[in-house]
Amino acid sequence: MVTxxxxxPRLKPRVYHYRQAPTWRMIIIDGVQQVSTVCAGGDGAxxxxxxxxxxxxxxxxxxxxxxxxxxxxxAIPAIPAD
Numbered sequence: 001m002v003t004x005x006x007x008x009p010r011l012k013p014r015v016y017h018y019r020q021a022p023t024w025r026m027i028i029i030d031g032v033q034q035v036s037t038v039c040a041g042g043d044g045a046x047x048x049x050x051x052x053x054x055x056x057x058x059x060x061x062x063x064x065x066x067x068x069x070x071x072x073x074x075a076i077p078a079i080p081a082d
Contacts, residue, residue, distance in 0.1 A: 016075035025049070026068045033064050 018024075025047070027034040033052040038044040054061040 013079065014072065015078040016072050017078050018075050024071070026064070026071065028065065028068055033061065033068075035064070 023038045023044075025034075025036045025038070025044075027049075034049050035052060036047045036049040038047050052061050052064055
């Protein structure tokens with residue numbers, strides 16, 4: 001992670017530990033939204049990652065950024081904030 005942030009100075013990664021399953025991996029880079037999940041007893045390395053696409057009249061794509069921003073409030077930071 002440190003190497004990546006050194007190569008891309010504008011990148012500000014946020015990594016958190018969650019207290020309950022399922023654990024969601026939520027990624028937004030340059031507006032591209034991606035998500036995956038790890039359920040209790042599951043192997044995170046085997047989890048598929050899904051790219052969210054905007055669909056006419058759909059609620060998932062426009063609602064995802066709100067969930068993305070509010071999720072850290074119930075988690076423990078794994079990387080100290082700057």
